[in-house]
Amino acid sequence: MKFFLLVFVTLIISSCSFDNKTGIWKDASNIPVDDRAVETIGADNLKKKYEDIFTKDKIFNEEIDLLENSILKLESPVKANDWLEEYGVKNNNISNSSYSGYKGLISKSGKLNKLTRNRNIIFYENNLISFDHKGKIFIYSLDTKKKTFEYNFYKKNFKNFKKELYLAVNNSILYAADNLGYVYAIDLKNRSLVWAKNYGVPFRSNLKITKEQLLLANQDNVIYAINPNTGDKDWQFSTSLTFLKSDFMNNFAIDENKKNIFFLNTSGELYSINRLDRKINWVLNFKSSSFAGEAALFLSQPLVIKNNNLIVSTEKTIMSFDSSSGVRNWLFASNPILKPVATKNYIYMLSKNNLLICLDNTTGKVLWSKKIFTNIERKKIKKIGKIHDLKIANNELNLFSKNGYLLSFSYGDGDFNYLKKISKNGISSKVIFIKNNMLLIDNSNKLLKFN
Numbered sequence: 346m347k348f349f350l351l352v353f354v355t356l357i358i359s360s361c362s363f364d365n366k367t368g369i370w371k372d373a374s375n376i377p378v379d380d381r382a383v384e385t386i387g388a389d390n391l392k393k394k395y396e397d398i399f400t401k402d403k404i405f406n407e408e409i410d411l412l413e414n415s416i417l418k419l420e421s422p423v424k425a426n427d428w429l430e431e432y433g434v435k436n437n438n439i440s441n442s443s444y445s446g447y448k449g450l451i452s453k454s455g456k457l458n459k460l461t462r463n464r465n466i467i468f469y470e471n472n473l474i475s476f477d478h479k480g481k482i483f484i485y486s487l488d489t490k491k492k493t494f495e496y497n498f499y500k501k502n503f504k505n506f507k508k509e510l511y512l513a514v515n516n517s518i519l520y521a522a523d524n525l526g527y528v529y530a531i532d533l534k535n536r537s538l539v540w541a542k543n544y545g546v547p548f549r550s551n552l553k554i555t556k557e558q559l560l561l562a563n564q565d566n567v568i569y570a571i572n573p574n575t576g577d578k579d580w581q582f583s584t585s586l587t588f589l590k591s592d593f594m595n596n597f598a599i600d601e602n603k604k605n606i607f608f609l610n611t612s613g614e615l616y617s618i619n620r621l622d623r624k625i626n627w628v629l630n631f632k633s634s635s636f637a638g639e640a641a642l643f644l645s646q647p648l649v650i651k652n653n654n655l656i657v658s659t660e661k662t663i664m665s666f667d668s669s670s671g672v673r674n675w676l677f678a679s680n681p682i683l684k685p686v687a688t689k690n691y692i693y694m695l696s697k698n699n700l701l702i703c704l705d706n707t708t709g710k711v712l713w714s715k716k717i718f719t720n721i722e723r724k725k726i727k728k729i730g731k732i733h734d735l736k737i738a739n740n741e742l743n744l745f746s747k748n749g750y751l752l753s754f755s756y757g758d759g760d761f762n763y764l765k766k767i768s769k770n771g772i773s774s775k776v777i778f779i780k781n782n783m784l785l786i787d788n789s790n791k792l793l794k795f796n
Contacts, residue, residue: 376513386623388583404661406698411713411758415538417703419756420689422739428468428777429512431551435599436650440688444738445796448751448765451782454490454792460484460773465784468779469514469533473792480508482531483654484522485792494536498529511553511561515573522548522561528576540576544569550595550648553606555620562595564608570620580623585612589642598648598655600668607655607668613643615657617671627671631659651687654706658685663694665709675709683735693742693756695735699757701742715759717744717752725764734776738783745776749787768793 370563375636394515411417424443425433433439435447442732458477460466467474472493473485479766480503484494498521509524518539526548529541550562559571559578566584591611605626608616618625632643646658655668658681665674680697687693691712692704704715718726730748737743741762742754749768754761783795 353576360402365769367753384617386625388493388579390755391446398627404698405679405696405702406700407714408700408710408716408719409714415712416759417691418711419691419737419740420475425779426601427470427514428466429515430467430553431465432647433777435553435601435680436553437596437684438648438649438651438687440651440686440737441740442736442738442784443781444778445781446739446741447796448767448783448785450767450793450794451489451796452490452794453486455653457485457492457786457790457792458495459790460786465510465512465773466777467514467519467623468777468784469519470782473784474514474519474778475707475786476508476510476512476521478507479504480510480523482510482512484533487794494530496536498527498538498541499525510547511550511552513554513559515554516548517608518573520552520554520573522550522552524548524564526563528559528561528571528575530576532755542571542576549611551597553597553599555601556598556628558620560597560599560606560620562597562608562610564590566595566612566614568608568616568618582618582694584608584610584614584616587612587643591642593644596645598650600650603669605668607648607650609645609648609657612732613645614658615648619687626669627673628667628707629656647680647683650686651689651706654687656685656687656692658694663692665706676706677704677709677711683732686735686737688737691756693735693737695732699732701744701754703756703759713759715754715761717754717761721762721764730771733772736776738778738780743776743786745772747771767795 399479403452411421415601419441422441426674466525471487476482480499481497486493511522513520517533524547526545530539532539539600545655547564549564553560559573562568565586570579585783597607602619606618615629617627644660649656654670655666657664661680662676663679664676681694682697683695685692685694694702699717701717702712703712729750729766730746731743733747734745742756744752749766751767753763768787770787770789772785773788776785785793
């Protein structure tokens, strides 16, 4: 009886196919888990170097003026035409964006789909690409000011399940991974599904795309390198698992020049892997070896790379490493609350105690530090609310608050320039600079465009 039941189930599963009319799966739950044997990175005799991030130094909390006659210089602003992944570029770092600088609102969309907490937004060929809590991907055209495409990969079984998607675009193909364990690719030109795979474990990382690979990681801290043309696994590598979940997600950054992948997992391990020969260059562990099991929760900001400088920002420290060797250049005792911005010579960061800090890239020395609310009335400070984004644009340091305020400071000495409420409905997304425009989504799910 069991034999006939097994045959019957096998025939049912094998009959699942694409819907010829819509080009999507009849039921996404029927996509089989891809459990084929795959090539795995060898980790024999892998030695982890434990980095002491529990410095005895007190958390830095003082204002320092720039030394007299000192002049800081930034590289020229760079104009971006697209924003193809979560942090815009493969190294997770844009030093100085080009922007017209008038800060005037020139357009506002109608109400878009309700975005999720993740709010991963992409801009491709003047189109906003994002998704809602139902997992429906949508495209909004900035030219026609209309939604031009909607696509829902999910069917009956996952109707009431909240979806979190991670998106990236490469060569007109949109790649999506989700918290159900699916990965799929959509051709943006003909608006059709190219391939779809079910890997069985929820994904939890940003996506990185190279010529050869789509890189992502699941909630068990397993790295996957997937063929972007077929969705098949090229290789995978398991790193240490943590059972405690925080807001910090597995994070990738790529050094294109040296072909290295950097992966920081939720267990506090940082891996450097050569993506061509698939060899591990080095591993650092930021969780003290004295802690047993899950005694401490690891928290961090996303990785940032500038030239050969790899910046790691944990809960109580910000550190610089030589990206080739993994040797630490310096450690600074602070508690960064946002992804820092790295320029050729400086690191800019905002700490938990509301200090805007400029560090020397080579030594980690504080060049200047300023309390961001010093020149603002107390009544106004409460209205500003929580700061949730830091960007440099047109040589200005810009802080954006969830309540819709923009605070601007001088990159050279940290002096306060101005304060302006740019969104009456607050800000729910990260702020993006494209084609000399500033773009954001407010709490009413409307896209705002500034010149």
